[in-house]
Amino acid sequence: MYHTWMRYFTPSPVHHRLGLVCLGVGLQHGTLPPVGPRVLDHHVAVVVHAGRGWSATPDGTRTPVTAPALLWLLPGVPHHYGADPHTGWDESFVDFTGPATSTYTELGYIEPDRPLVPLADTAAARTAIGRITRAARRGNPLLEVETAAAVHELLVALRRARADTDADGDPVLQALARDAFLPLSVAEHAARHGMTPAALRTAVRRGAGCSPKDYLLAIRLGHAKELLAATELPVAAVARRVGYTDPAYFSRLFTRRVGTAPVRFRARQGHHVPGGWSTRVPDPDDPPRIG
Structure with missing residues (x-):
């Protein structure tokens, strides 16, 4: 048994000029059927929150996938993966495209040479994906911009969550x-x-x-x-x-x-700062206030 929810979007040419647009989002869990072999024309980030499964290379070699983990599905590259048929897994996915993907790849946020990335946790990624799912309500006039902003947030969250980076960074x-x-x-x-x-x-x-x-x-x-x-x-x-x-x-x-x-x-x-310039980063949950 498995459960799935998904939405797909068609951003306008104007929205594509944002540099990054969201094409779809999905939440799935259970003993999901395998995906592929197939090839897409856009990027997909598949975040495995819990459970285990496998991912296959184009030559058919299978690699175990254990949550928390990230699967990169890249445009033009064959992919084939699936959850363990006995235990299943908890998965979210986000489809996206745009010229900014080249910049994120150059900066190392998207790694073509590492399609399977172990993660330390998926909490921040789940939050970003949650923003997309909430924005996906029917008739939302801000859909394309809200979801595009959340994809940027997701890429940062996934970069920070890599298992080879500690909580304070490299x-x-x-x-x-x-x-x-x-x-x-x-x-x-x-x-x-x-x-x-x-x-x-x-x-x-x-x-x-x-x-x-x-x-x-x-x-x-x-x-x-x-x-x-x-x-x-x-x-x-x-x-x-x-x-x-x-x-x-x-x-x-x-x-x-x-x-x-x-x-x-x-x-x-430049301007004079009465009382001096503070070097302390404000607490976003308790910012400075007047009075």
């Missing part, structure tokens, strides 16, 4: 973020963590979808913007605070990446 990325403002080269960062530059590049590319240089630069420039907007520190002092000993180089780099010079950015964004 340890290598944590260490780089901690040391981001030290005036070190990528090779020196790698040496501090007992890695070769090539190994560090591989780890950061897999964890953040970019090079170590770009990862460090994003952290440095983000903090530089905060200092320019919230303090009266000279640009040279801001440069030193974020790891650059040459203020002229910092200014050129800032201008090239941000699109405006540090002084001009400050003139546009």
Whole structure:
């Protein structure tokens, strides 16, 4: 016995320009019949919340699937999978497409070389899929935009839920973020963590979808913007605070990446903050209030 619920959508050409659109969603559990072999023209994320089953490669080799897990069904790639015929499984699936899938693949959120991804848990993914199912009510005028936004949320949730990433994220990325403002080269960062530059590049590319240089630069420039907007520190002092000993180089780099010079950015964004600029992240369940 098995139970299934699903909805399918046909977003308009205008909605496709959002970059990512949802084509369908389903919730199923029990001893589901096998799927495939078949080929689709879009992406599907199949999230196995509980139970076990199998997934077959194009040559017929079967790999066990044990929840929590993610199955990537990629456009143009044959797939064949199913729940254990005796125990079944609890599954959700989301069909989606759009040009943003290429960017998510480049960033490592979608992994063509890893169609089966073990997960630590599926709670956040279930929440994102829940948003799609609630938006799927008949006659919802915001259907396409709500479901598109939830697909973005789902991709982030699945990336964070990978079993090879702990609750606080990739340890290598944590260490780089901690040391981001030290005036070190990528090779020196790698040496501090007992890695070769090539190994560090591989780890950061897999964890953040970019090079170590770009990862460090994003952290440095983000903090530089905060200092320019919230303090009266000279640009040279801001440069030193974020790891650059040459203020002229910092200014050129800032201008090239941000699109405006540090002084001009400050003139546009800067303002005095009575009582000082807080570095504490607000609790979203208890945000600061007036009175």
